[in-house]
Structure formats: structure tokens, C-alpha cells
Amino acid sequence: MRVLVLSTPVGDAELAADRLWVAGARAVEESTSQGATAVFRTVLAEVDDVSLALLGELPPDWVVTFDEVDDAPAQTWREFVKPMVINDYLVIRPAWLPAQRNAQVLEIEIEPGGSFGLGDHPTTRLSADATWRLARTGSRVLDVGCGSGVLSIIAARRGATEIVAIDIAEAAREATNDNSRRNGVSARLTVSTTPIAAVEGTFDLVVANVLAPTLVAMAGDLQRLTASDGCLVLSGVLAGRHDHVLAAMEPMRVIATSELERWAAVELSHP
Numbered sequence: 001m002r003v004l005v006l007s008t009p010v011g012d013a014e015l016a017a018d019r020l021w022v023a024g025a026r027a028v029e030e031s032t033s034q035g036a037t038a039v040f041r042t043v044l045a046e047v048d049d050v051s052l053a054l055l056g057e058l059p060p061d062w063v064v065t066f067d068e069v070d071d072a073p074a075q076t077w078r079e080f081v082k083p084m085v086i087n088d089y090l091v092i093r094p095a096w097l098p099a100q101r102n103a104q105v106l107e108i109e110i111e112p113g114g115s116f117g118l119g120d121h122p123t124t125r126l127s128a129d130a131t132w133r134l135a136r137t138g139s140r141v142l143d144v145g146c147g148s149g150v151l152s153i154i155a156a157r158r159g160a161t162e163i164v165a166i167d168i169a170e171a172a173r174e175a176t177n178d179n180s181r182r183n184g185v186s187a188r189l190t191v192s193t194t195p196i197a198a199v200e201g202t203f204d205l206v207v208a209n210v211l212a213p214t215l216v217a218m219a220g221d222l223q224r225l226t227a228s229d230g231c232l233v234l235s236g237v238l239a240g241r242h243d244h245v246l247a248a249m250e251p252m253r254v255i256a257t258s259e260l261e262r263w264a265a266v267e268l269s270h271p
């Protein structure tokens with residue numbers, strides 16, 4: 001397994017940890033034993049170039065290297081995770097834990113593999129709740145940066161009939177296919193590594209839980225792909241620090257914002 005090692009000035013530690021979580025880190029080990037340097041070890045993708053692409057452009061004094069390690073120690077986080085309660089009606093359950101079988105609750109089963117989206121990160125929790133509320137029976141949904149496929153599966157279980165899920169990471173494509181089969185919705189999902197610029201048509205709901213710079217870069221495509229009476233949900237942005245993302249989405253306007261643990265999700269519509 002390829003472990004990514006990120007070294008940053010200690011003053012940037014919080015920013016660096018956030019960057020790793022949003023890039024898809026499952027578990028991040030941090031040490032500041034090297035004085036003025038914070039060192040983070042995590043796993044993003046099997047291919048180093050993909051890990052670098054997921055991280056995006058970094059400040060010049062942040063240094064990335066890679067280590068090869070045995071798989072076993074990197075898997076211990078699995079013993080500690082719990083089902084994630086998103087709202088009164090939706091739970092995301094790690095696939096290796098027993099089902100709760102409460103008829104009132106929609107339970108999504110996720111095996112993240114090497115991808116992001118077990119439901120424990122605040123941006124996934126915010127996006128999952130928005131998808132649960134906004135995906136309508138018979139609707140078309142686009143999931144940009146699908147990771148484990150968690151949002152696509154919620155949309156499908158809420159009755160969306162056609163879901164297109166895209167991600168730059170091959171591991172995410174595999175995980176989304178695998179998880180859609182586990183949850184019995186694979187017939188309604190099309191999963192690929194197609195770039196957003198090549199996606200055609202319009203969607204009643206577009207969800208994009210990716211880094212703010214990526215959202216800005218995709219702004220034109222996100223607007224183009226959201227139906228005139230549809231809704232665009234953005235996450236992966238920090239609460240109170242995403243005005244530049246909203247500016248890039250103009251003339252779309254904000255209809256709701258939700259926040260959790262310093263993160264935000266924003267719902268937008270066309271004017």
C-alpha cells in the first residue's frame with residue numbers, strides 16, 4: 001500500500017489536515033515531533049500521480065513523499081468506526097457491521113475500499129442529508145466526485161431513476177459499482193471516470209462534494225448540467241470561507257446553507 005507523507009510548517013497543520021480529509025483520506029496520522037514541521041501520513045490512491053491530483057496544487061513549503069507499507073496496520077481503523085446517523089431517517093453503515101433493520105430508517109451499506117465516503121466526514125454527512133431531502137422519485141441525479149458512491153446510492157434509494165456518478169479516481173469507480181450492487185441499485189447507476197466537461201444533458205439534482213478550487217474550476221459545467229428548475233448542492237467548502245466559490249457560480253443563487261464542524265454545504269438554483 002502507498003502511504004502519502006505530507007510535511008508542512010506547524011502553523012499550517014490544521015489546513016493540511018483539512019486538505020487531506022477533503023482529498024479522500026480515510027485515517028490521518030499526525031506527528032509534530034520534528035519541531036517546526038507537522039508530518040501527516042495517510043493513504044489516498046494506489047497510484048502516486050492520482051494522490052497528487054487529488055491533493056491539488058499545494059503551497060510551495062508543503063512537501064509530499066510516498067512510502068510503501070504492508071496493508072494490515074492501515075486497516076485497523078475499521079475496528080473503530082460506527083454507523084453514521086445522518087438524520088432521523090437515514091443511516092450510513094460500514095458494510096462489515098451488522099444491519100440494524102429499523103423499518104423507519106433507510107440504511108445504506110458502504111464498503112469504501114480505497115475511496116472517500118464512509119459517511120464519517122462532515123462534508124459527506126451534509127451532502128448525504130441534502131441528497132436525502134432533494135432527490136425526488138423519477139429524477140435524474142449527477143454525483144460529481146462520487147468516491148464510495150454513497151450519495152448516488154442515497155439518491156437511488158430515494159427514488160431517482162437515473163444517476164450518473166463520476167470521479168477521477170479508478171478506485172472510486174470500482175467502489176461505487178461495488179456499493180451500488182450491495183445496495184441493490186446498480187441498474188440505475190452509470191459510473192465512470194468521464195471528466196465533467198464531457199458529461200451531457202441536464203440533471204434535476206447535481207451534488208458535488210469536492211475541494212473548493214475544483215468547484216471553482218468546474219463552475220461552468222456544474223451550472224450547465226443543473227436543470228433550469230433543478231438544484232445544485234456543493235460541499236467540500238469551509239464554513240464562512242467559500243464566497244469565492246459562490247462568486248464563481250453566479251448567476252446561480254443560494255437557497256440554503258448548512259454547516260457542520262467548520263464545514264458547509266450550499267444549495268443553489270438558477271435565477
Ligand SMILES: C[S@@+](CC[C@H](N)C(=O)[O-])C[C@H]1O[C@@H](n2cnc3c(N)ncnc32)[C@H](O)[C@@H]1O
Pocket residue numbers: 021022023024054115116117118119123124127144145146147148149150151166167168169172196209210211214236
Ligand atoms: C470528498 S470526496 C467525496 C466522496 C463522496 N461523494 C462523499 O460525499 O463522501 C471527493 C471525491 O472527488 C473526487 N474528485 C476530485 N477531483 C475531481 C474531479 N476533478 N472530477 C471528478 N472527481 C473528482 C475524488 O477522487 C474523491 O473521490
